[in-house]
Amino acid sequence: MKQTTSLSHKLAQAACAAVLWLSAVVPAAAGPGRIVSVGGALTEIVYSLGGAERLVGVDSTSLMPAAAQALPQVGYMRTLSAEGLLSLRPDLLLSSAHAGPPAVLEQLRAAGVRIETLPEDYSAAGIAAKIGTIAALLDKPEQGRELAGQVQADFDRLAQWRAQQDEQPKVLFLMAVAHGAPLASGHGTAADAVLTLAGAANAAGELQGNKPISTEAMVAAAPDVILLTDVATNAIGGLEAFYRQPGIAQTPAGRQRKVLVVDTLALLGFGLHSGQALLELAKRLHGEPAVAADAGAGR
Numbered sequence: 001m002k003q004t005t006s007l008s009h010k011l012a013q014a015a016c017a018a019v020l021w022l023s024a025v026v027p028a029a030a031g032p033g034r035i036v037s038v039g040g041a042l043t044e045i046v047y048s049l050g051g052a053e054r055l056v057g058v059d060s061t062s063l064m065p066a067a068a069q070a071l072p073q074v075g076y077m078r079t080l081s082a083e084g085l086l087s088l089r090p091d092l093l094l095s096s097a098h099a100g101p102p103a104v105l106e107q108l109r110a111a112g113v114r115i116e117t118l119p120e121d122y123s124a125a126g127i128a129a130k131i132g133t134i135a136a137l138l139d140k141p142e143q144g145r146e147l148a149g150q151v152q153a154d155f156d157r158l159a160q161w162r163a164q165q166d167e168q169p170k171v172l173f174l175m176a177v178a179h180g181a182p183l184a185s186g187h188g189t190a191a192d193a194v195l196t197l198a199g200a201a202n203a204a205g206e207l208q209g210n211k212p213i214s215t216e217a218m219v220a221a222a223p224d225v226i227l228l229t230d231v232a233t234n235a236i237g238g239l240e241a242f243y244r245q246p247g248i249a250q251t252p253a254g255r256q257r258k259v260l261v262v263d264t265l266a267l268l269g270f271g272l273h274s275g276q277a278l279l280e281l282a283k284r285l286h287g288e289p290a291v292a293a294d295a296g297a298g299r
Contacts, residue, residue, distance in 0.1 A: 031137045032091035032114065038077045039096030041271025042118060043068050045131055046094070048147055048272060051138040057088040059099075061265060082107040092116060094134065122193030122270055124155040130271075147272070154275025155197075161279060162199040169285050171195050172203040172223035172253070177245060178235040181212035190268040191227075198282040200225075215247035225285055226253040229264040260284055 036057040037043040043062035046055060057072040059080075074084050077099045085093065085108060093113055097120045099105070105115060116137065118130050128148040135144020173191040176183040185191030186207025195202045203223040204213060213221075228242060236242055239259060248254035266277045 031139050034091045036090040037094045038099045040265050041269040042094050045134050049140050049143050080104045122190050127151050158275055158279045168201050169224040170203045171200040171225045173227045175210050176232050183210050184213040185210050197278050200285050218247045219250045223253045226259045228261050231264050233261045
């Protein structure tokens with residue numbers, strides 16, 4: 001009996017030793033193994049934190065880094081398909097707050113897909129929150145803190161430059177111009193936050209959200225500068241075609257040909273390079289040459 005007990009005890013000790021050895025040499029999987037990222041800023045953060053090997057799909061706004069464009073595509077963030085997403089067998093959908101439609105997201109939840117929706121907060125703190133959430137999911141807290149610090153440094157440089165400026169140009173931000181009345185960005189939009197951070201006054205600040213603006217209202221707003229997205233510029237056939245639109249020549253911006261084309265995703269995505277993009281925009285709005293991206297642009 002004692003011999004049997006002794007043998008059992010030795011076997012138990014051996015089993016425990018084997019478990020300890022395996023736990024030492026085979027690291028436990030940290031976080032979700034298969035991620036679909038919907039939102040260009042989110043995808044770039046995943047790459048910057050070293051989580052690219054977990055990505056199995058991205059949306060059409062995920063253009064940076066270039067390697068992301070080689071991954072399976074799930075379409076535009078606002079018009080997702082449950083079938084396409086589920087075919088990638090994701091453990092996690094990392095989602096912009098703009099992703100949808102809601103019915104598709106419910107289908108994914110019902111199928112057992114975890115959905116992590118990151119709220120849109122158009123600020124340095126909002127970007128840091130995105131980084132922190134993704135860093136926690138990837139179990140990379142130190143890298144997350146370092147990356148958030150780099151972003152904050154960019155916004156600090158922007159704030160220092162703005163503090164040296166006395167003037168505040170009046171700027172009209174147009175999201176679209178090809179069909180019907182131009183679509184102007186009013187209060188509560190990403191574009192409105194961009195203008196405030198760049199040290200400009202929103203000429204359409206009385207509007208709430210993105211709303212059509214009439215020719216008469218645009219002329220009355222009298223913007224010093226008009227910002228036009230690259231998407232809108234391409235849709236209308238170029239900048240010269242925009243200058244021929246009704247009412248543009250009657251604005252100070254049109255008369256002085258101060259219409260600037262901006263990169264929609266880089267400026268409105270509020271991601272890793274937003275501080276740099278905002279500083280460049282601020283200098284352009286104040287008539288200074290555009291700044292070259294600093295060494296941090298490679299991150």
